[in-house]
Structures are given as structure tokens and as C-alpha cells.
Amino acid sequence: MGSLAVLAGLGLSGCSSDTTATTEMPTCADAENGNASNAVVLMAQSVPTASYVPCLRTALPLGWGFHHLDARSDVSVFSLDSDRDGQEAIKVRLEESCDTSGSTEILSDREGLQRFERVTRTTPHFEGERYYRFDGGCITFEFRLAGESRGEGLALATSAVGVISRADLIEQVHEDSDGRLSLDPAAAEGEP
């Protein structure tokens, strides 16, 4: 019985649906050479049509942490934890398309991306979505903010989460391989 409990305990991190998720942060640019991390490249591969890919561009403020990234064919999702707003308070999802019905388009803070907002709940905690639509893809922010200061989470989504263009990633892969490799298949090269 004891050995089974130990084995089961060990299995907590192993036998679950997030086995393939990584805790590696998808940073837009590392300190060493300014390259996007491989996690961002992996996200780009998950949605080959997406012309932009979300990434983390700054260190997260105190009280916030990176949960994990689950990148798989057709969709990538990473989430952020907050000690006040709860686990996975903000989820960032990259897909080929998203349903923005019921949302309101507002002036975008990112060039080349359309922005939509939808608030579904304000009390007792804030729930809502923010969409960035662009050629070949869509980034969705899902907010589930349990804390009292919802503004902090919304501001973090703007300040800490950035986007990197596919063109930049293609260039990065090309340079890293000394010009021998490209991110996408030749037929898809340059397409959004």
C-alpha cells in the first residue's frame, strides 16, 4: 500500500493531460542575443498560418508567475498565475480563428491587429475576453480575475504580453541555422 501511494505521488506530475506542457516561458527576446525562445517558435509551428505569435516581453511583476505553455497542433495556450487573482488568472490562446461575436471592437494598441473586448461578468470576480485578430490567426486573452484590483490583470495583459511577427521568427530560424533551415515548408514560405 505504501509503495503504491509513493508511486501515485510521483505520478502527480507525470500521468496527467499536461504531460506535454512546458514551464519554459515564451519570451519575445532573450537577454543574450535578443532571440525569441524556442517556445515561441513552437507556438508558431502550432498555427502555421498565423502571422503573429504571442510572447512575454517583460519579466512578470511581483505576485505574477508563469503557469505553463501547452503548444500542440492547431492551438497554443499559455497562462499566468496571480497570488491575488488566482491560478491561471490570464490565459493567452493562439488559434487560426476565434469567435468574436458579442464583443466590441475598440481601438487596437498593436499595429496590424484588430482588437475586440467582451466582458461577461464583473462580480464577484471579473471575467472577460480580449481578442486580437490578424491574418491567419487570432490571439485570445481570457481573464478570470478573482482579486479586487482587476485593472492590474488587464494592464499586465497589455504590458507584459507582446506579439512577434512570423516574419521575424522565420528570419531567426534562418540565421540560427546559418541559412540552412527555414521555419515553414517552402510552399508556405512567406504566406501568412
Place this chain on the structure above:
Amino acid sequence: MASLPQAPPDPVRKVPVARPAPPAIQRVRRRRRPSGEPPPLPKHLNASGKWWLALSALVVAVWIVVVVTGSATHFDVADTRMLQAIADIRTPWLTRVAKVTGVLGTPAAIYVIWLANWLLLVVLRRWRHLFVWIGVGIIVVNIGASMASTLQRPRPFEVEILGPWAGFSMPSLPMTVLSAFLVSTVYSLVPAGRFRAIAKWVIAGLLVVTALSRLYLAQDHPTDALAGVILGVAVPLAAFRLLTPNDVYPVRYTRGRPAHLDVTGARGDAIIRALQDQLGLVASEVKPVGLAGSGGSTPLMITVKGDPETHVFGKLYAATHVRSDRFYKLGRTLLYGRLEDEQPFHSVRRLVQYEDYVLRVLSDAGLPVAHPLGIVEITPEREYLLVNEFFEGAREVGEAEVEVDDAIIDQGLWAVRRMWEIGLAHRDIKPANLMVRDGTLFVIDTAFAEVRPSPWRQAVDLANMMLVLGLRTSAEQVYARARRQFSDEEIAEAFAATRGLTMPSQLRRMLRQQGKDLHGDFLRLLPYRLPPVRIQRWTWRRVVLTLATLFGGAIALSLIIGNLLGSPL
């Protein structure tokens, strides 16, 4: 009821029948195993196991070199060119074939393999294989996932990926987990020998087909799949060969108790070699004997060369018996409380040493037990053979051909009296453990004997001995003989202490088969009865063990339901 004539208990009693001298057994010079020489039956990994472990080490070494030198691009380029060459032959029908043949690498298929093995191993009650299976699954999944997260290799470049994927690519987690699960399945469900050899080729074929499919669909790089297979094969291979060696935990579907070990092949040879080296006995044959009456060890009849040939009796103990003993005693404590101080043994060496010691104490006291001949080490801390005299031609006291007369009854009762005097309880007095030959009664199987037992336990021995002897005679006859060696108070105490579960199951079964209430007959013969001794006693140990078991069980159950029963991918 009128009291029967009774002799007052005599502090000094004569031995009813002189104990026969041990048979002459021819011995040769013993040989000490020099330092560095392997034991008779060493723990081993086969050559292929070492080869796979070496490959795993090589894979890890390559990973480290690649990370340190930043030379991943070379592998990326080589892998990409291979995948591009494969992609050049893509056709719609071949793509459909690849998607079908790659089904084993899907999370659904891997989940089915995981659950099916769980279920089968639980149904077959092959617990050790199940635990190793789970352990291998958890370790492989965690190592694979951790390595993928550390190495952070993206999916293949420059090739359109046609199949589903998840996470970083090196090592290929589906190939790692699939390899580990298939190898684990073979080692836990397929008997060793020809069937297992065939099964290995089958899984090799399945892995090749799955890997080719994944390469065609560009889900993995070639090196991802290769590393995954090496890791996935090496871990279960090493784990099953070390933790469930086939000669100790064989996979078999024939009827038979799991406690009984196969004494043919390498183990049989090792036993013969060890007997000669360690006891100077030149054995010509080792074969199981009386398996039906034994559940805690493998009893053996060993033929010893000489003129004439003689036999010795061996009890082969393995680590499995220690675990069985531990769970048996835990179960008894939880069910019955403080029946007696049931402390488990923690090693097979201790278990064998204890039985040998008790046998020598009984032998020194002149009790009719087998003459001990020594302990033989087969595999250090894993397997030992306890060797003693073999009662040639002896029969169980319960057998119809055996004549049970007053002399036999007196010998049986004297054995109990003598054990009382030297402070011992046999604790397993049953027909199978009382042998008769040429008018002499022998007591065998001292594995459960206890030094300085509780008075209650000693009383139970007396009642069980009277019941066994009464099986072939009558309560009146046994009671009359008993009163020559025991007082009415002692006999009354014995029957107050003994009922139901305090009798060995074989004795209970034979009493049921005879259809007579022997226990009741003895009670009716007693001049008076003592109140039954309460056997359900709560102790702090029992309370703590019960709570710990329930708590551990609840946690294990919740973790199993919440995690282990989930999909590994």
C-alpha cells in the same frame, strides 16, 4: 459429569519414544566462496539489458554535448533533410496508410494500453508486476517530459506536419511511452521463453511501423523517435529484469501458488552447486515435494549421492515470502488485534535464520523434529535454502493409512508439554505438520514457532494437538490420554482459548469434512468450562495501523482515480 481418572501432572516426564538418530548422509569437503566470486544465483541483467542501458547513457551524453556546444543545428539539418526526402514520396493514399499505421502513437491508443495492463494485472493479481509497471510508466513519462522541456527542440522545420503533435519534440514522447508500455506489457504478461521472444519481435515491428508513420507525417525528427525508443526500451527492460526476475517472479498462467519457485534451470543448478560448496552435500536431484500443503515457501526433496542414496529436505525462501509474511501479519493484526505479537521479518535472511534457530532449540530439547543441517545461500539477501532431515516414508497423521494409537497420542501430547517447558509455541499444529513413521510422531514446519509466546498461544497449541489427534481416534480417547500429562484446568484453558480462526484452516476443513463436532465433544468431556478467551483485542498498534491503512488507502485511491487512471499523454 463424572471426572475421569486422572494422573497428577508430573514435573519430570519420560520421553514416550526415543527420538531416532539422524540418517547417515555422505558429505564432501565444503568450499568457501572466495571474495569476488559471484554467488550461486547472482542477480543479473542480461546482455541485451546492459546494451540498452548503455545506449540510453549514450543518448543522454549526446544531449549534454549538444546543449553545451550549441551544435543542435547539425542534427536539425540532418533530420530535416531526411524528413524532406521522406516527404518527397508523399501521396494521398500513402498518407492515409501512415495515419492508420501510426495509431499506436496516439494518446487514445496509449491510454488503452495503460488501462488494459492495469486491469489485466489486477485481475491476474500480479501485484509486483503491476507496481513495477506503474513505476516504469511514471518514470518514463516524467523523464521524457522533463527532457523535452529542457532540450526545447521545436517540431521539424521546412516540412509540412500532417499529424497531430503536442509539446517539444526531443525525445518523441509518444514513441518513448509506447516503447516503455509495450516492453512492460511483454515482461508482465508474456511468459518467458519462446512466447516472449516472439512478442519482442512483434513489438519491435510495431515500433518500427509507428516510427515510420510518424516520420512520414513529420510529427517527429528521426533522432526524436530513436531517442524515444532507446529510452522507452531501456528503462522497463532494466526495471523488470532487476525487480521481477523471471526465476523469482515468473509470468505463468498455470495453476499453482505464486510462493512456489521454479527449481529447474539456473536455480536448480545453483541449488546443487551451493549445497556442495556450503554443506558438502552432493545432490543429484532437486524436486518440489508436498506443494499442496505449503504456501509460504517452496518445499524440496533433495537426493544426495552416496551409498546408499539419501534424501534431505529443503525449504527454499525468497524475498517474496518475506513480503507475503509481512502482509499476512499486517492483515492478522488489522483483523484480529493482539492475537499474539506479530512482528514481521524484514529480510529473507532473518526469516531463515529464525526458523533454523527455532528448529535447533526444539531439536536440542529432544523434541521430535527434523535434524537441522544448515542454511544455504542461493542469492544474497534474496534466496536461501533451509536444509534439514527428510523423514523418509513418513505419512501425515491425518491420512487413513496411518495408525493413531495411544503411543502416537502420547507423543503428540508430550511434544506440547515439552514445548511448554522450554517456552515455545509451534502455532501451526495441523495434520500436515504431524508426520508418523514406524510408530514415531514427528513435528515439522517450525516457521511459525514463537519463543516465549503468550500463555494463550501455548494453550491453543494443546487444543489443536488434541483436535488433530482426535480426527483419527475419538475425543474420549485423546482426552483420557491428555489427562495423564495435563491437568483439567490446563485442558479447560486450552479449549477456552481455541475456536474458529485460532485453528489452522486445514484442521477446520477436516473437522467440517468429518461432520462431527469434535470441539464440542471435548467441551462436553471437561469437568467444567472456563469462559472463552476473548481474541478480539484492540491495542494502540492496531488502532494506529488501522487508521494508517485506511488513510493510506484513501490517499492511494484518490491519487489512482485522479492521476494514474488518467491518460499518460
